[in-house]
Amino acid sequence: xxxxxxxxxxxxxxxxxxxxxxxxxxxxxxxxxxxxxxxxxxxxxxxxxxxxxxxxxxxxxxxxxxxxxxxxxxxxxxxxxxxxxxxxxxxxxxxxxxxxxxxxxxxxxxxxxxxxxxxxxxxxxxxxxxxxxxxxxxxxxxxxxxxxxxxxxxxxxxxxxxxxxxxxxxxxxxxxxxxxxxxxxxxxxxxxxxxxxxxxxxxxxxxxxxxxxxxxxxxxxxxxxxxxxxxxx
Amino acid sequence: xxxxxxxxxxxxxxxxxxxxxxxxxxxxxxxxxxxxxxxxxxxxxxxxxxxxxxxxxxxxxxxxxxxxxxxxxxxxxxxxxxxxxxxxxxxxxxxxxxxxxxxxxxxxxxxxxxxxxxxxxxxxxxxxxxxxxxxxxxxxxxxxxxxxxxxxxxxxxxxxxxxxxxxxxxxxxxxxxxxxxxxxxxxxxxxxxxxxxxxxxxxxxxxxxxxxxxxxxxxxxxxxxxxxxxxxxxxxxxxxxxxxxxxxxxxxxxxxxxxxxxxxxxxxxxxxxxxxxxxxxxxxxxxxxxxxxxxxxxxxxxxxxxxxxxxx
Numbered sequence: 001x002x003x004x005x006x007x008x009x010x011x012x013x014x015x016x017x018x019x020x021x022x023x024x025x026x027x028x029x030x031x032x033x034x035x036x037x038x039x040x041x042x043x044x045x046x047x048x049x050x051x052x053x054x055x056x057x058x059x060x061x062x063x064x065x066x067x068x069x070x071x072x073x074x075x076x077x078x079x080x081x082x083x084x085x086x087x088x089x090x091x092x093x094x095x096x097x098x099x100x101x102x103x104x105x106x107x108x109x110x111x112x113x114x115x116x117x118x119x120x121x122x123x124x125x126x127x128x129x130x131x132x133x134x135x136x137x138x139x140x141x142x143x144x145x146x147x148x149x150x151x152x153x154x155x156x157x158x159x160x161x162x163x164x165x166x167x168x169x170x171x172x173x174x175x176x177x178x179x180x181x182x183x184x185x186x187x188x189x190x191x192x193x194x195x196x197x198x199x200x201x202x203x204x205x206x207x208x209x210x211x212x213x214x215x216x217x218x219x220x221x222x223x224x225x226x227x228x229x230x231x232x233x
Numbered sequence: 234x235x236x237x238x239x240x241x242x243x244x245x246x247x248x249x250x251x252x253x254x255x256x257x258x259x260x261x262x263x264x265x266x267x268x269x270x271x272x273x274x275x276x277x278x279x280x281x282x283x284x285x286x287x288x289x290x291x292x293x294x295x296x297x298x299x300x301x302x303x304x305x306x307x308x309x310x311x312x313x314x315x316x317x318x319x320x321x322x323x324x325x326x327x328x329x330x331x332x333x334x335x336x337x338x339x340x341x342x343x344x345x346x347x348x349x350x351x352x353x354x355x356x357x358x359x360x361x362x363x364x365x366x367x368x369x370x371x372x373x374x375x376x377x378x379x380x381x382x383x384x385x386x387x388x389x390x391x392x393x394x395x396x397x398x399x400x401x402x403x404x405x406x407x408x409x410x411x412x413x414x415x416x417x418x419x420x421x422x423x424x425x426x427x428x429x430x431x432x433x434x435x436x437x438x439x440x441x442x443x444x445x446x447x448x449x450x451x452x453x454x455x456x457x458x459x460x461x462x463x464x465x466x467x468x469x470x471x472x473x474x475x476x477x478x479x480x481x482x483x484x485x486x487x488x489x490x491x492x493x494x495x496x497x498x499x500x501x502x503x504x505x506x507x508x509x510x511x512x513x514x515x516x517x518x519x520x521x522x523x524x525x526x527x528x529x530x531x532x533x534x535x536x537x538x539x540x541x542x543x544x545x
Contacts, residue, residue: 004425047291112362147514
């Protein structure tokens with residue numbers, strides 16, 4: 001039971017909204033203590049894992065390019081492009097992007113096409129806002145809703161598309177784990193059984209996008225829209 | 234051959250630049266906090282492989298202290314005004330999209346076309362081509378926009394400071410997972426799950442397995458960490474062993490049940506917290522937009538497993 005001390009620290013830490021970095025560090029120390037490691041050993045395990053996981057942060061390498069493009073007006077261009085397309089509503093735009101992301105992930109390219117830093121911030125979110133603004137200015141709350149849904153379609157498209165791809169790491173993890181337990185399965189059959197859930201994900205989130213759009217349209221906006229609320233820290 | 238190490242050096246150089254510009258930013262009262270934070274981050278990429286595990290641990294702890302105790306200031310690096318941006322958007326036109334597509338295009342083409350070429354390390358193909366794409370996109374941007382020489386670093390600093398300490402979260406949470414594994418946390422959760430849950434019918438076993446996957450993923454932030462634990466505890470012995478469910482259906486849908494948990498947890502920071510920071514939203518705004526999809530999808534997944542696993 002005491003091995004779970006670290007989990008308790010994480011749950012409590014996130015619930016009372018302590019800075020997540022501190023929560024994680026505390027959970028590491030608690031887990032090490034519960035497992036009977038000394039401090040040096042705990043920090044070594046942590047440090048080793050941090051170093052091995054540096055590839056997780058590689059996506060931030062795109063920031064100078066995205067920043068430069070924003071400097072030269074990329075977001076504004078994305079807005080005016082959508083504003084000029086007559087049929088482009090916010091729900092349709094996000095639905096199409098989600099299906100595109102699912103399709104791309106299903107052929108194993110989730111890492112190459114899409115992502116929050118590469119696509120959502122510089123392109124998708126400004127486009128979605130511009131599409132929503134066709135029905136009048138957005139309140140800060142509505143703008144936040146549009147942005148949050150823009151991030152959600154990137155996640156849902158990738159999660160419920162990638163398992164359809166044979167060589168995806170999750171499929172290989174399943175295969176590898178079952179093999180350790182002396183069960184041989186074909187990656188293809190794992191992929192096939194992932195398809196019904198992929199369809200369900202597209203239907204459920206698609207329906208919510210449609211409802212979100214209706215709600216945005218039906219709730220009256222004040223005459224002038226404000227800028228999005230600055231995020232508190 | 235180009236390996237991940239070259240990309241790490243690139244990453245280190247970028248954030249060393251960001252750190253230096255941070256230190257020179259007199260408008261930021263906490264400029265040395267920002268400078269130290271990004272310098273340590275850069276150091277990890279430049280020298281991490283040469284440091285001992287313990288030294289890396291101390292480095293992480295230092296990052297946590299600077300980032301966690303509010304030593305980072307808000308900054309406003311020099312960039313263009315909204316009016317200038319509208320003007321330039323008009324001037325450059327849709328060619329801006331072409332530059333934005335350089336990175337995915339290079340990542341895609343490199344991954345697909347140059348697979349067996351030996352040009353890059355085959356284990357990390359996409360990440361390496363992503364890095365190469367960044368260099369090409371930067372070269373194109375310099376040639377076309379002719380920005381001030383330091384503009385890419387200033388712009389990277391603008392976005393990095395927008396994300397702030399959240400940038401460290403994904404890597405840190407992955408490391409926490411490793412510490413949990415070393416401390417035997419997964420084993421313990423499996424023991425508890427099998428001891429305290431009513432698992433007498435096929436439906437109960439399927440529901441417990443799927444909900445367990447989602448909940449454990451919420452705690453760990455990663456379905457990959459939950460899968461071996463819950464599958465060894467409930468999936469294999471009960472759904473497959475006792476009730477003779479199909480192992481492939483169980484495994485495939487079990488992993489997807491875990492993804493429903495990923496949609497709902499701040500522990501999956503790269504999917505849920507980093508984008509909130511990037512889009513300047515409240516921390517949990519993305520999670521709030523996803524939970525109403527995650528719950529019905531989990532139910533669908535349980536029903537699918539129940540109706541499919543015992544039929545095939």
